[in-house]
Amino acid sequence: MVKTILDNFCVKSGVLCPKCEEKVVKGQVSKLDLDIIQLLCEVEKDYPSIQEVTFNKAVEVENFLAILVNKADMAKILSQGGKIIKEISARTNKRVRILTYGGDERQFLEDLLSPFSILTINTIWLPDDSTETKAILYGRTPKRVPVHFDIIRRLAKEIRGMTLRIEFEKN
Ligand SMILES: [Zn+2]
Incomplete structure (x- = not known):
């Protein structure tokens, strides 16, 4: 389980x-976490590979659902040609993203920004001593920047308190 x-x-x-x-009262487990845990317990009946997965947290921003699992479990949940993700997506009616829990910044951003590849990550210090993380992605800025970048930025804020700026290598 x-x-x-x-x-x-x-x-x-x-x-x-x-x-x-x-x-739950202390907020270590949210209502959303409870829902997703229950959902994973249903899904694991058809996909036993996730029985060993350690669930850490779920975060929702609009139609995006991020599920944070241990690094070693990423492969288990991403296996089956993405069927498990599709199943979770169908049951929640959300776009699902699986993220590594507690990994380093680069790992986090790679998971979050996939399928885009990251060229560099810079930390920018702002005058008020706060920082902004700038991820520069390979390639040209698409004609239409994916709408979900805004949601990605909100997920970064929610999950890691990170102020994220996303740019492309070439304008
Ligand atoms: Zn108990």
């Missing part, structure tokens, strides 16, 4: 014990 910080028994029964309930 998908691993979480909640007891398997509590997840299965849908009735949380006081210890698990406390994690």
